[in-house]
Each structure stands twice: as structure tokens, then as C-alpha cells.
Amino acid sequence: MRALVPVLTVVAAIVALWYGGSVWLNSQWTHDQAARVGVEVSLTGVVADTMMQERPVLPAPHQVAKGLWDGVMGQRITSKRSLVWHGWITLSATMLGFAIGTAAGIALAVGIVHSRAMDLSVMPWAIASQTVPILAIAPMVIVVLGGPPMNLPPLIAKAVIAAYLTFFPVVVGMVKGLRSPDAMQLDLLRTYNASALDTLIKLRLPAAMPYLFASLKVAVAASVVGTIVAELPSGAVAGLGARLLQGSYYGQTVQIWAALFMAATLAAGLVAIIALVERLALARMGMGR
Amino acid sequence: MSWFWGAILFWLAAWALNLRLAARAGGRGAARLAVPALFGITLLVLWEGTVRGFAVPGVILPAPSAIWGTLTGSLPILWGDFVQTILKGALSGYVIGCAAAVLTAVAIDRSAFLQRGLLPVGNFVAALPVVGIAPILVMWFGFDWQSKAAVVVVMVFFPVLVNTVAGLAATDRLSRDQMATWGASYGQALFKLRLPAAMPFIFNGLKIATTLALIGAIVAEFFGSPTRGMGFRISTAVGQLALDLVWAEIAVAALAGSAFYGLVAAVERAVTFWHPSQRGR
Numbered sequence: 001m002r003a004l005v006p007v008l009t010v011v012a013a014i015v016a017l018w019y020g021g022s023v024w025l026n027s028q029w030t031h032d033q034a035a036r037v038g039v040e041v042s043l044t045g046v047v048a049d050t051m052m053q054e055r056p057v058l059p060a061p062h063q064v065a066k067g068l069w070d071g072v073m074g075q076r077i078t079s080k081r082s083l084v085w086h087g088w089i090t091l092s093a094t095m096l097g098f099a100i101g102t103a104a105g106i107a108l109a110v111g112i113v114h115s116r117a118m119d120l121s122v123m124p125w126a127i128a129s130q131t132v133p134i135l136a137i138a139p140m141v142i143v144v145l146g147g148p149p150m151n152l153p154p155l156i157a158k159a160v161i162a163a164y165l166t167f168f169p170v171v172v173g174m175v176k177g178l179r180s181p182d183a184m185q186l187d188l189l190r191t192y193n194a195s196a197l198d199t200l201i202k203l204r205l206p207a208a209m210p211y212l213f214a215s216l217k218v219a220v221a222a223s224v225v226g227t228i229v230a231e232l233p234s235g236a237v238a239g240l241g242a243r244l245l246q247g248s249y250y251g252q253t254v255q256i257w258a259a260l261f262m263a264a265t266l267a268a269g270l271v272a273i274i275a276l277v278e279r280l281a282l283a284r285m286g287m288g289r
Numbered sequence: 290m291s292w293f294w295g296a297i298l299f300w301l302a303a304w305a306l307n308l309r310l311a312a313r314a315g316g317r318g319a320a321r322l323a324v325p326a327l328f329g330i331t332l333l334v335l336w337e338g339t340v341r342g343f344a345v346p347g348v349i350l351p352a353p354s355a356i357w358g359t360l361t362g363s364l365p366i367l368w369g370d371f372v373q374t375i376l377k378g379a380l381s382g383y384v385i386g387c388a389a390a391v392l393t394a395v396a397i398d399r400s401a402f403l404q405r406g407l408l409p410v411g412n413f414v415a416a417l418p419v420v421g422i423a424p425i426l427v428m429w430f431g432f433d434w435q436s437k438a439a440v441v442v443v444m445v446f447f448p449v450l451v452n453t454v455a456g457l458a459a460t461d462r463l464s465r466d467q468m469a470t471w472g473a474s475y476g477q478a479l480f481k482l483r484l485p486a487a488m489p490f491i492f493n494g495l496k497i498a499t500t501l502a503l504i505g506a507i508v509a510e511f512f513g514s515p516t517r518g519m520g521f522r523i524s525t526a527v528g529q530l531a532l533d534l535v536w537a538e539i540a541v542a543a544l545a546g547s548a549f550y551g552l553v554a555a556v557e558r559a560v561t562f563w564h565p566s567q568r569g570r
Contacts, residue, residue, distance in 0.1 A: 003405045003409055005406075006407075010406035010407055010410050057428075121325050121327065122328065124325040128547060133500060133503035133507055135504045135507070135508055139523060140532065143527045143530075217416075224418055225418040228418050228421060232511050244421055248428065251428070253425065264421075267418055268413065268416065
């Protein structure tokens with residue numbers, strides 16, 4: 001709670017800067033309009049006008065808030081103009097991909113920890129793949145999987161990308177976590193004559209939980225980004241990414257910002273949910289802080 | 290089908306060899322390079338064998354040999370895209386964004402109030418889909434590389450800022466007291482103790498930012514670009530179903546990304562040679 005006042009101050013400063021920026025960036029249009037009809041505008045007139053243009057260069061915060069409110073509350077949820085509907089399309093693909101990627105990542109990590117050859121051969125590639133701009137492939141995956149002859153629904157094609165982006169952070173984090181029990185703990189299980197499976201279930205997996213949750217937080221943010229970028233290729237009509245693209249085609253800046261804030265809320269919400277589950281799970285396992 | 294079964298055989302043989310190598314050498318010396326290299330080659334052989342064995346059409350998945358042919362055959366195009374996207378867009382944005390972040394971190398270093406306020410906000414923003422700001426910045430800065438650089442600046446700023454602030458706080462009380470007993474000024478303590486001690490953290494942020502920079506520069510081109518650039522080429526080549534060209538671009542992006550990361554890691558090794566994670570290699 002000690003951080004509340006400073007955080008609020010910083011947020012207030014950002015909002016103030018934003019208002020200043022929208023006055024500065026939008027005033028050009030106001031002056032042009034005034035010059036065209038040959039009237040002088042006062043300073044207050046300029047400021048007032050920059051706050052409520054139809055297609056401002058930088059919408060003022062309250063315009064974005066209104067756009068967000070209209071998109072979330074002002075529409076039926078099934079309407080194509082509803083941000084809830086677009087958000088749900090994005091969220092469902094993200095979640096499907098996240099689940100697949102997490103399961104596959106944990107499975108591969110278990111394999112890597114138990115097989116020396118797999119560790120040596122797969123791990124360098126898993127780490128190197130983190131340096132590759134995977135997202136650039138997203139449009140290709142969508143077109144190849146979604147078009148003939150595969151004709152997979154867009155949900156699956158997008159989930160593939162989200163799964164891919166989830167996969168590697170989980171693998172890297174889980175390998176580290178499964179290796180985190182020290183020699184003494186492993187020796188203790190050996191004196192109990194525990195099998196590899198017992199060691200995995202009773203020692204390695206519980207010990208890996210903090211690492212798993214740290215990776216999941218990174219991975220869920222990445223998979224939201226992946227789904228949104230996957231929605232960019234032309235032809236996509238649903239989802240927050242498609243909303244961004246349409247807004248940029250038609251110069252609807254308020255729509256872009258509203259979609260952006262919806263996406264930010266979605267990502268932040270998912271990270272917050274994982275953080276909550278982390279706190280509950282670790283407290284339950286006696287590892288809470 | 291013989292292609293496919295040949296690839297499977299190769300896979301089994303390579304796997305057996307890898308098992309022996311890993312068991313014998315225990316992961317030291319040449320095995321550390323040979324095992325992953327063999328694994329990578331196996332993947333390529335499996336890919337090639339599957340594509341040829343099942344006669345997968347090139348519009349779904351081109352074979353590695355076809356991609357290599359396109360790669361070597363269209364070097365001028367690839368080089369032009371590389372210059373436009375990586376050198377102009379990503380690199381300039383990376384330098385501006387990282388410099389701005391480090392300078393901001395040093396500037397707010399004296400104010401505990403600002404740090405307490407900015408760190409949670411920075412951590413929050415670092416987890417957001419910042420790349421969504423690309424259409425807005427493309428609208429502001431035009432279609433050429435300046436808008437891509439702007440996207441990259443926004444994307445790399447917060448991860449580097451958060452890491453630098455954490456790094457500047459990483460010195461222990463004892464070292465700072467030592468500086469105080471020597472009568473060191475704020476600037477001396479900053480440059481001689483705290484900035485060097487922050488380097489491992491700063492480089493951690495810089496390494497995260499390399500990938501972000503490439504992603505930002507490429508994705509921003511999906512929202513509008515001149516008729517060159519890797520993102521432009523990928524989106525138009527996908528539309529023409531010229532997937533071998535797309536894969537060639539991806540190969541270039543992967544190489545550039547790894548090289549960029551490797552470069553930053555090499556600089557890190559030179560700068561933070563004293564840190565435990567760099568010693569004993």
C-alpha cells in the first residue's frame with residue numbers, strides 16, 4: 001500500500017501529459033478548419049475543439065474511455081461492434097493455445113530432465129528459439145492452416161500461434177524448476193528407494209511450481225500478443241487484432257485506442273489471475289511468501 | 290515414400306548416435322556442439338523427407354532445399370528488406386529506446402518516490418500487448434522506417450527501464466557505505482560503483498529487448514510500409530502463396546535475431562566479466 005500514492009501520482013502525470021499531447025497534436029486540424037472558413041479561434045476554443053474531434057490524431061483520454069464504455073456496455077454482447085464479443089474471440093483462442101502450450105511444455109521439460117541426450121540436443125534450440133522473432137510467422141500460419149486444403153477454423157489456427165509462444169517459456173522455466181531440488185533431497189529419495197516416477201511426482205514437480213508460475217505469467221502475456229498479431233492478416237473480421245487493423249484502415253483512432261485498452265485489460269487480467277492462483281497454490285503448499 | 294522411410298531411418302540412427310555421445314562424453318567438449326547440431330540436421334532431414342515422401346504441395350510447406358534455393362536466388366531482395374527492417378527500423382529504435390530508458394532510470398534514481406511510482410507502472414506496461422500501438426504510430430510517423438523505429442522505442446523502453454532501476458538498487462549497504470567513507474560524491478558513486486554493479490541487470494533488459502525490437506519492426510510493417518521490408522514481404526508473399534520466399538525471410542529474421550542477441554551477449558561478457566554468471570567459462 002506504500003506504493004499507492006506514488007503510483008497514482010505517476011498515472012495522473014501520464015494522463016496530464018496525454019491531455020497536453022492531444023491538445024498539441026490535434027490543434028493543427030482545428031487551425032486548418034478555422035483557416036478554411038476564415039475565422040479566428042481563441043485559445044480556449046482550440047483546446048475545447050481538440051477534446052472532441054471526430055477523428056483526432058490523439059484522442060483525449062475521456063474520448064477513449066467513452067469509446068471503451070460504448071464498446072463494452074453500449075452494445076449487445078453478440079453485436080459485431082461489441083468489444084466484449086471481439087475480446088471473447090481473442091480470449092478463447094488465447095486460452096486454448098495457452099493450455100496446449102503449457103501441457104506440451106511441461107511434458108517436454110519432464111523428458112529433458114530425464115534424458116541426457118534430449119537435454120543436450122533440444123535445450124540449445126529451445127533457448128535459441130527465444131531470440132527468433134516468432135511472431136513474424138503468424139500471418140503465414142493463419143493463411144496456411146486456415147486456407148485450403150486444411151481449412152482449419154480460425155480459432156485453431158490462432159491457438160497454434162498462442163501455443164507456440166507459450167511453449168518455450170514453459171519449457172525453459174520447468175527445466176530449471178525440475179532441476180531445482182538439491183542433491184541432498186534427491187539422495188534422501190534414493191535412500192527411500194523411490195522410483196523415478198515417485199521422485200518426479202513427490203519432489204520435482206512440487207519444487208518446480210514457483211518456476212512454473214513465473215513462466216506462465218510471461219507466457220500468458222506472450223500468447224495474448226501472439227493471438228492479436230495472428231488476427232492481423234487481412235480477412236480476419238473478428239477479434240481485437242482485426243479491430244485494430246480495421247481502425248487503422250479507416251482512420252478510426254478512437255476505435256484503435258479502445259481496442260488497445262481492451263487488449264491491455266485482457267492481458268493484465270490474465271496475468272493477475274495467474275498471480276492469484278500462484279499465491280493460493282504456493283500458500284497451500286507451504287511455499288507462500 | 291522411400292524418402293520418408295529414409296528420413297525415419299536417419300532419425301533413428303542419429304538418435305542412437307546422440308544417446309551414445311551424450312552417455313559417453315557426459316556433455317563436455319565436442320559433444321556439447323555435436324549433439325544439438327545433429328539434432329538440428331535430423332529435424333531438417335525429417336522435414337525434407339516428409340515433404341518429398343508425401344508430396345506435400347509447396348503452398349503448404351516447402352522443403353528446406355526449396356527454401357535454400359529461394360534464399361540464395363533472391364539475395365538482393367532479402368538484403369534490401371534486411372536493411373529496411375533490421376538496420377533502419379529495429380536498430381535505430383533499439384538504440385534510441387534503450388538509451389532513453391537507461392537515462393530515465395538514472396534520472397529518477399535520486400527520487401525514491403518516482404521509483405516507487407514508476408516501477409509498478411513499468412512492470413504493468415511490460416506485460417501488455419504494446420505492439421498494438423503500431424497502427425497509431427504508423428499513422429503518426431508515416432509508412433517509412435521512422436514509424437517502425439518509434440514502435441521499437443516504445444516496446445523496448447519499459448523492460449530496459451525496469452531492469453535498470455532494479456540494477457541501480459542492487460548494490461549492498463556495505464559497498465555504498467564504503468563509498469561514503471571515501472567521501473565520494475553522488476556522481477562518483479554512480480559511475481564507479483552503482484552503474485557497473487547494475488550492468489548484469491541492464492544487459493538482461495537489453496537482451497530481452499533484442500527480440501522485442503525485431504518483433505516490433507516486423508509487425509509494424511503489417512500496418513503499412515513502403516514496398517520493401519521483411520514484414521511487408523512476408524504479408525505480400527503469403528498473399529501470393531509464395532511460401533518459399535516467406536520461409537527464406539523467416540530464416541533471415543531468425544539469423545538476424547540470433548546474431549543480434551549473440552552480439553549483445555558478447556558485449557555483456559566483455560563488460561561484466563567479473564560477475565559470477567560469466568566466470569569459469
